[in-house]
């Protein structure tokens with residue numbers, strides 16, 4: 564991360580000015596101790612968000628809680644471990660969750676729109692544009708998009724891993740000015756906040772501010788996923804892509820949106836980049852790898868050129884055209900990630916061949932780049 568030299572007041576002013584805001588709320592902030600949705604907590608959050616929306620702000624809500632909301636109705640005493648049961652709970656719970664938000668926002672005469680996303684929606688170019696258009700349209704019509712992962716079809720292999728990351732990627736998708744992460748704890752602490760002697764960190768301007776900080780990977784409520792680790796990672800993703808982040812509790816949402824000194828502020832550390840490249844870097848695990856010779860590494864990394872078949876020495880994994888793959892140097896280190904234009908089974912016949920020869924032998928379709936430079940991020944440039 565770059566060190567940000569702005570004053571505290573400047574940084575908070577950026578929060579206050581933010582027009583388009585993505586707010587993410589975790590399961591632990593929406594459920595009762597006994598399990599199930601807590602209508603009062605949903606209403607309290609909606610009070611804050613509806614007022615912000617009335618104040619000319621555009622709000623996109625990324626809400627967890629589908630699985631938690633579906634547990635009690637299906638008779639699960641706790642979050643089940645197996646995927647099918649989680650998917651069933653999410654299926655029942657998502658409906659209840661959105662019904663609750665619909666009723667709660669209706670108190671302010673505001674509509675909500677449910678948007679369920681899968682990793683593919685943020686990694687495949689046409690689908691990315693499609694998701695963007697839908698969210699833009701909802702915002703233009705004054706509705707509050709309520710985003711969640713499409714848990715009923717997500718499996719361990721093809722999921723965002725957590726909604727904190729989904730929120731960071733959504734913030735990039737909609738070109739947000741601010742990301743607010745709401746949890747059951749009022750910020751990042753320098754150790755387990757349930758232990759005495761730990762204190763809240765008001766600001767994280769760079770990696771040095773995280774030195775020695777104990778960041779837990781599980782929440783105390785037992786309903787959320789990822790604990791603080793995923794929130795700090797999401798804050799990194801957003802801040803490095805030019806979106807400042809405030810991490811605080813749902814109870815302090817109003818203060819956070821007003822730019823008051825609450826929670827932990829992660830000022831933006833990078834410039835806004837072409838958003839598609841941000842998701843490519845962070846959205847998902849690569850589906851395979853292409854092995855490059857030294858000349859191809861140089862062309863891709865130093866000269867930012869497209870990857871051509873002539874520079875390929877090998878292929879691993881089972882991927883389809885359009886999937887994200889890693890580009891490996893001769894030592895097997897991933898130097899770039901890109902969207903590949905061929906299926907894995909087609910690649911062996913391309914290795915080391917010139918596009919000219921391939922086109923002559925196999926037809927003009929084989930003249931295309933293996934990975935186009937517009938679909939490529941160099942991983943060293945984080």
Ligand SMILES: Nc1ncnc2c1ncn2[C@@H]1O[C@H](COP(=O)(O)OP(=O)(O)O)[C@@H](O)[C@H]1O
Pocket residue numbers: 588589590591592745746747748750751752753754755756757776777778779780781782783784785786787788789790791
């Ligand atoms: N360094 C830390 N600072 C703050 N909270 C931490 C820290 N390490 C672990 N945690 C735990 O992370 C929890 C939040 O994570 P989680 O339950 O997954 O939230 P959510 O459901 O809101 O996404 C907190 O309740 C806290 O117990």
Ligand SMILES: N[C@@H](CCC(=O)OP(=O)(O)O)C(=O)O
Pocket residue numbers: 588589590591626627628629630631653711712714724725726727786787788789790
């Ligand atoms: N998509 C899941 C939530 C996954 C998740 O990351 O939960 P949380 O840690 O509470 O934000 C659901 O709606 O239950």
